Amino acid sequence: MTDTLPASLDADLRALLADVLGLAPARVAAFTAQTPLFGALPELDSMAVAGLFTALEDSFGFILEEDEIDGDLLETYGALLAFVARKQGRG
């Protein structure tokens, strides 16, 4: 999945996750498309998920619709990256 998407978006998304969730860059660099996020990262509680959505909107310039607000969006790193690419019209 990740190899069909722009590398810059992948790098930007990893940097954002590290910054916003306070994760070590090495840990974020080791994420694969299959790495589970929501439910697997203790940093991601409901407040952090909502905060992360705000940061995604802010950084990537889109607004999430109410029906898109769902933990499933964050099921895996690959799912999140594909979603951001799609919202940007790049997927």
Next chain:
Amino acid sequence: MAEPLGPLRWPCPGSGADGEWALATDGAAPLARLLIVPPLFDEMNRTRAMLATLLRDLGAAGVAAMLPDLPGCGESVQDFSAQSLNAWRAAMAAAARHFSASHVLALRGGALVAPPTLPGWALAPLDGDAVLRPLLRAAMLAARAQGEDTTATTLLETGRATGIMLGGYRCGAALIAGLHGARSQGEGHQVLAVGDLGVTGAAPWLRQEPAPAPALAAALAARIVTDLAA
């Protein structure tokens, strides 16, 4: 030239004889007296370290700066659930008078309650709906995790009618009703984005784990000093 950073009390409407705390740096014949209006809710906590650094940087550059607690927030003695945008506007207007502020810097949702008559800056200002959005989303996700099917719109309606707990804050109905549809106060304030200041990385108010942001504080202080000299 600047006095060291320190806490001091100021008379805030509704706070009784002891008033409220502000963090301030002062000095003889400052270039300006800057009132800093912090972000709202959790964004205030996440920016606290950056704002303390900003106060020091401004003090070192000869700008007196004051960062008051909003009533119900920080060290305030007031009840958060009794707050409203109008109460916060009255408090910031009182702080501006008490400290003889010549300028104002509002951050994020603070732009909704900053004194509109003072010249100044708004850093990444938010309208009221943008302040509410992440709080309502978090409440919605938390409710769903408990097996309760609800929407942000439903939660907003509940909040407007009876008040609601959002992000650990017990919000009164007046605060929610006031935030819904609220627009920034200071049309004359210069709007700054983090990108305008040449700082990269996530802004401190977006970080779930609070972290200092010395580069942003330094860039913001430099911009303010430059604009004051222009």
